Amino acid sequence: MKICYICQEKSPMEPLTTLSLKEQVALLPLSPGVYQFVDRTGTVIYVGKAKSLRKRVSSYFVQSKEHSAKVRVLVKQIVEIRHIVVESETDALLLENSLIKSLQPRYNILLKDDKTYPWIVVRNEPFPRVQSTRRLLRDGSQYFGPYGSISMQRSLLEFIREVIPLRTCALNLSQEAIARGRYGVCLQYHLGNCKGPCVGGQSPEEYRADIELVTSILKGDLRPVRRHLEREMMQAAEALKFEVAQRYKLRLDALDNYSGKSVIVSAKIGDLDIFSLLLDEETAYCNFVRLRHGSIVGVQTMRLSVGIESSPEELLTLGIQYAVESLSQGELAREVVVPFLPSTTLLFDGVVFTVPKRGEKLELLQFSEKSARIYRAEQLKNLEIKNPDRHADRLMAAMQRELHLDREPRHIECFDNSNLQGTHPVASCVVFRNGKPSRKEYRHFNIKTVEGPDDFASMREIVYRRYSRLLEEGAELPDLVIVDGGKGQLSSAYQILCELGIADRVPIVGLAKRIEEVFYPNDPMPYYLSRTGEPLKVVCHIRDEAHRFGITFHRQKRSNDFIHSELELIEGVGVKTISTLLKHFRTVSKVKAAPLEELSALIGPARAKKVKCYFSEENTPR
Numbered sequence: 001m002k003i004c005y006i007c008q009e010k011s012p013m014e015p016l017t018t019l020s021l022k023e024q025v026a027l028l029p030l031s032p033g034v035y036q037f038v039d040r041t042g043t044v045i046y047v048g049k050a051k052s053l054r055k056r057v058s059s060y061f062v063q064s065k066e067h068s069a070k071v072r073v074l075v076k077q078i079v080e081i082r083h084i085v086v087e088s089e090t091d092a093l094l095l096e097n098s099l100i101k102s103l104q105p106r107y108n109i110l111l112k113d114d115k116t117y118p119w120i121v122v123r124n125e126p127f128p129r130v131q132s133t134r135r136l137l138r139d140g141s142q143y144f145g146p147y148g149s150i151s152m153q154r155s156l157l158e159f160i161r162e163v164i165p166l167r168t169c170a171l172n173l174s175q176e177a178i179a180r181g182r183y184g185v186c187l188q189y190h191l192g193n194c195k196g197p198c199v200g201g202q203s204p205e206e207y208r209a210d211i212e213l214v215t216s217i218l219k220g221d222l223r224p225v226r227r228h229l230e231r232e233m234m235q236a237a238e239a240l241k242f243e244v245a246q247r248y249k250l251r252l253d254a255l256d257n258y259s260g261k262s263v264i265v266s267a268k269i270g271d272l273d274i275f276s277l278l279l280d281e282e283t284a285y286c287n288f289v290r291l292r293h294g295s296i297v298g299v300q301t302m303r304l305s306v307g308i309e310s311s312p313e314e315l316l317t318l319g320i321q322y323a324v325e326s327l328s329q330g331e332l333a334r335e336v337v338v339p340f341l342p343s344t345t346l347l348f349d350g351v352v353f354t355v356p357k358r359g360e361k362l363e364l365l366q367f368s369e370k371s372a373r374i375y376r377a378e379q380l381k382n383l384e385i386k387n388p389d390r391h392a393d394r395l396m397a398a399m400q401r402e403l404h405l406d407r408e409p410r411h412i413e414c415f416d417n418s419n420l421q422g423t424h425p426v427a428s429c430v431v432f433r434n435g436k437p438s439r440k441e442y443r444h445f446n447i448k449t450v451e452g453p454d455d456f457a458s459m460r461e462i463v464y465r466r467y468s469r470l471l472e473e474g475a476e477l478p479d480l481v482i483v484d485g486g487k488g489q490l491s492s493a494y495q496i497l498c499e500l501g502i503a504d505r506v507p508i509v510g511l512a513k514r515i516e517e518v519f520y521p522n523d524p525m526p527y528y529l530s531r532t533g534e535p536l537k538v539v540c541h542i543r544d545e546a547h548r549f550g551i552t553f554h555r556q557k558r559s560n561d562f563i564h565s566e567l568e569l570i571e572g573v574g575v576k577t578i579s580t581l582l583k584h585f586r587t588v589s590k591v592k593a594a595p596l597e598e599l600s601a602l603i604g605p606a607r608a609k610k611v612k613c614y615f616s617e618e619n620t621p622r
Contacts (some may be wrong), residue, residue, distance in 0.1 A: 008372075025054065026054075027382070029083075032052065032053070032086055032087070033083055034047060034048070034086065035048050036084075037078045038082060039077045044105050047108055049095075053085070084299055099298075101335070102292070118132050120156065120484075121143050122144075122215060124139055127207050163229065171198055178200055181199075184198075228568065230252070236248060269361070269364075271363070273290055273337070275319060275336065275339075277285070277312055278369065284312075285372045287441075289368045301371060302323070304319060307604060311343065315343060320342060321347065332348060335352050341355065347362065396410055396434065398533065402536075405480065406507070411478045412431070412481075413430070413480075414545070414546040415483055415546065426550060427458060435538050437545055442549055445466075449461050455488070455489060456488050456492040457492070459485070459493050460492045468495070471502070481507070481509075483509070484511055485512075486541050508521060511543050566588055567581065567591070571610065571614075572607065573607060573611065581603065599612065
C-alpha cells in the first residue's frame, strides 16, 4: 500500500486563524492536494483539488473579470483556508470526492450524487470473472482500486484479458452443469481469449492459477506475471514465432508502466478511526483520521496542553475523548488504530484498540503521524510570522535542552575547512543569531601556517585567529561553537579554547558526517539528536551554510589564482594592466580572442603587442 502523505485540517472547535487570507495563501505548499474554504461560522463551504495548492488557491484572490459571480460571492465569505497534501493528482481527485460526499459543501455541485469511482472485482464464483464495478458488496469477492478514471480501469482490464485468457460470460459454471454438458464453446474460445472451462477445457486448479496472476497484478506484485510473460516470449522466440514474441514484449513494456492503485481508499478496510500523538515540551498534537467504507472522510489535528505529570497514554485518551465529544464526530468505529494503548479503555465501550505492527493499518498510522508533524510545522511557521520574538525564545529553549547547554545559544558560530588536495586551503566562519543567519558577521580565512591537507592544524589556526582577536577587541564571545567534523577537528578546536582560557566560557561541539551525531569534548561516544526535532534542522542549516560559504570562497580563490598566474607570465605586463584587461574582458579566453586594435586602445600599442605575441607563441606547435 503506497500511502499518500497528507495533511492539515484544524479542529472545528478551535478559533479561526488570526492570519490574513494573504498570509494563509503564502503558507500553502506547492504540492498537489485538496483545499477547503471555511466561512465565519466554521463551516466548510467549498472543497477543491489542485496540482499545486498555492498556485490554485491564489488564483481565487486575483482580481479578474473571468471570475463568475458565484466565485466572487464565494471569495467574500472565505475566512480560513484548510488543506490536505497528497502524493498525486489522482489521489487529490479521489480524496476530493470523499470529502464532498462527507461534508456536502454549499458551493460544490459536481460530486454530490451517489456515483463512486470504478473498482475491479474478482467475483466469488467457481470460475471467477474479473469485471468493473462501482458497488462494493460484502459477498466474498475481492475488490481492487479505486481508479481515478474509467479509462485507466478499462485499459488495465484490457491488459489483463490480453495477457491472461479468462472467461467473460455470465454462465453458471458449477461442476454439475459442466458435467451434464449443458454448454458449448463461444467465439471468445475460438479467438484464443478463453480456454473453455465451460466444456472442461480448463480445470478449476488451472483457472485458479490464472486468477492468482491477475490478483498479483492488481495488488502491485508484478513478478509472477513478468516471469510468465518472459517464459512465453522465450518459448515463442525459440519456436520462431517472432510476431507472438513481439506481442509478449509489448506486454512486458506495458507491465513496466503499470501503476493504478490509489490509497485514499482501501478495499480491505471498512470503518476505522486512527489516532496518533506527537509530543513537545508544552504542547501535544493529536491527529485523527476517519475512514468510512474504506474512504478517508476527515483528517483533523488537535492541540493539547501538556500538564506537569501528563503521560503520553493520558494525552492520547484525552485526544480521543475530545474527538468524540467536542468535534461532533459521533461514535467511534468499532476498531481504533493507535500507536500505543490509551491510559484507559473503559470510557469507550465496544471499541477494540489495535497497535499495528505491519500492513495497511501501520501505514495509515504512519500517515496520521506524518499529518501531525506537518500540522506542527505549520503552527510553528505561523508563530514565526506573527510573533518572531516568541518563536526565537521557544527555539532557543529547545536548542538548550537538546544540546545540554547551560544557557540558550543565542549566538552560534560554525567553522568549516575547504581545500583541494592541500591546495588553496581556506576556511569559513558563519554566525547565527536567534537561529537566523547574520551574514554581515560571516568571515573568510586564508590558511597561512599550514602546508598540505591537514584539517586538524587548519582548524587550530582559524579558531586561534578568530577568538584571540575577539579577546583583544573585547568583543562578545559566542554561546556555542560548532565544528564541522568529527572528534579530530573538535579536539583541535577545544585545545585552542583551553590555551586561550575560554573553554569554560564557550561550549563547543563537533558535527560528524552523519548529521544527527554530535560529539562533545572528552567524550568518545556521540550524542544523537532527535531526527524530528527543530534543533537538528537548525544545526543542519548552520553546517550547510558554513560549507556553502567556504566552498564559494575556495572556488573563487582557485579561479582567481589560475587567471592571474597565466596573465602574469607575460613579460612587461603588470598587475595594473592585468586588472584593466580582466575588468574589460572578464575572462582570459576573451583576452586571447581580442583583436590587436581593441587591446591597443585599452592598454596601449606596446603592451598589446606583447599580449598578442605571447598568446600566438603559446598556440604555435613546437
